[in-house]
Amino acid sequence: MAEPSTHESAPDVRVERDGGLAIVTIDRPKALNALSPDVLSALLGVVESLAAEGSAVRGVLVTGAGGRAFVAGADIRSMAGLTPEQGEEASRLGHRVAAAIEGLSAPVIACVDGFALGGGLELALACDFIYATDASSFGQPEVHLGLIPGFGGTVRLPRAVGLARAKELIYTGRRIDTAEAVAIGLVVRSFPDRESLLAGARATLAEVDANAAPAVALAKRVLVDAAGRRTESATDLEIAAFGDAFRTNDMREGVAAFMEKRDPVFTGV
Numbered sequence: 341m342a343e344p345s346t347h348e349s350a351p352d353v354r355v356e357r358d359g360g361l362a363i364v365t366i367d368r369p370k371a372l373n374a375l376s377p378d379v380l381s382a383l384l385g386v387v388e389s390l391a392a393e394g395s396a397v398r399g400v401l402v403t404g405a406g407g408r409a410f411v412a413g414a415d416i417r418s419m420a421g422l423t424p425e426q427g428e429e430a431s432r433l434g435h436r437v438a439a440a441i442e443g444l445s446a447p448v449i450a451c452v453d454g455f456a457l458g459g460g461l462e463l464a465l466a467c468d469f470i471y472a473t474d475a476s477s478f479g480q481p482e483v484h485l486g487l488i489p490g491f492g493g494t495v496r497l498p499r500a501v502g503l504a505r506a507k508e509l510i511y512t513g514r515r516i517d518t519a520e521a522v523a524i525g526l527v528v529r530s531f532p533d534r535e536s537l538l539a540g541a542r543a544t545l546a547e548v549d550a551n552a553a554p555a556v557a558l559a560k561r562v563l564v565d566a567a568g569r570r571t572e573s574a575t576d577l578e579i580a581a582f583g584d585a586f587r588t589n590d591m592r593e594g595v596a597a598f599m600e601k602r603d604p605v606f607t608g609v
């Protein structure tokens with residue numbers, strides 16, 4: 341197979357092309373690939389340009405650089421000073437990225453190597469399915485910051501693992517390892533290391549690519565739209581609630597505590 345061509349798509353988001361395969365890498369390792377506004381906007385631009393290529397794109401891998409994280413969440417520093425209205429706007433931006441990924445006709449595999457937390461897990465959930473290295477971990481820790489998932493987690497996590505397990509993960513904010521993630525259906529396949537992870541994902545996309553692309557595209561459309569039958573109303577609920585979290589003192593305290601590297605002291609308001 342020809343060497344993939346690499347071209348810088350935008351700061352912090354790289355796209356490598358290998359024929360019909362696109363490998364999208366979030367490349368902000370110093371912040372564990374946290375989703376800043378620039379990263380999200382760049383990611384949206386990348387996905388929209390892949391969508392514009394139509395059937396020329398036969399498969400997409402999404403991964404994170406640095407070997408420690410897929411994406412460790414939305415950028416907490418970027419959220420610290422947001423008003424509730426700006427919080428809702430940020431959530432809408434995140435939902436636009438997720439919708440653009442789900443709107444691609446080609447299959448998209450999230451290749452997780454390290455932390456997939458908060459908006460990072462939500463980004464992976466917007467992909468068609470998740471492959472991960474054995475040493476990865478997953479969670480929706482937003483409640484530790486006085487927040488809730490705001491990038492589709494309250495909608496897509498229950499679909500992936502069931503409502504009860506989604507409630508447990510979102511209410512506790514706890515992290516689970518790859519073995520548990522595979523056991524509950526969050527992760528489809530696990531691999532010993534990054535190299536085998538990416539090779540395995542490429543092999544799956546090649547297997548899919550051997551099938552009729554229009555049929556795969558139609559199957560994806562139905563699977564996404566049927567699952568998301570009530571997506572619009574569900575995500576509107578989440579967006580409003582995400583904005584409400586920004587109205588709480590606990591959210592300000594949770595974010596400040598993280599940045600000051602101390603335990604938060606929540607007051608319940």
Ligand SMILES: CCCCCCCCCCCCC[C@H](O)CC(=O)SCCNC(=O)CCNC(=O)[C@H](O)C(C)(C)COP(=O)(O)OP(=O)(O)OC[C@H]1O[C@@H](n2cnc3c(N)ncnc32)[C@H](O)[C@@H]1OP(=O)(O)O
Pocket residue numbers: 370371372374375376377380412413414415416417418419426429430431432433434435455457458459460462481482485487488489490491493
């Ligand atoms: C229009 C304005 C938009 C602005 C918002 C951005 C877009 C919004 C997207 C839509 C809404 C998103 C909704 C989402 O559901 C909300 C969230 O995702 S909230 C965040 C959830 N994630 C977390 O809470 C994880 C936070 N990180 C950690 O707990 C730990 O870092 C770790 C992952 C357990 C690893 O711990 P360690 O190994 O000890 O490593 P460090 O903690 O030292 O981290 C190294 C380095 O990375 C920085 N960092 C890590 N995570 C984040 C982060 N999420 N945001 C910003 N920075 C992060 C960390 O601060 C360290 O940097 P340093 O302090 O050394 O400079």
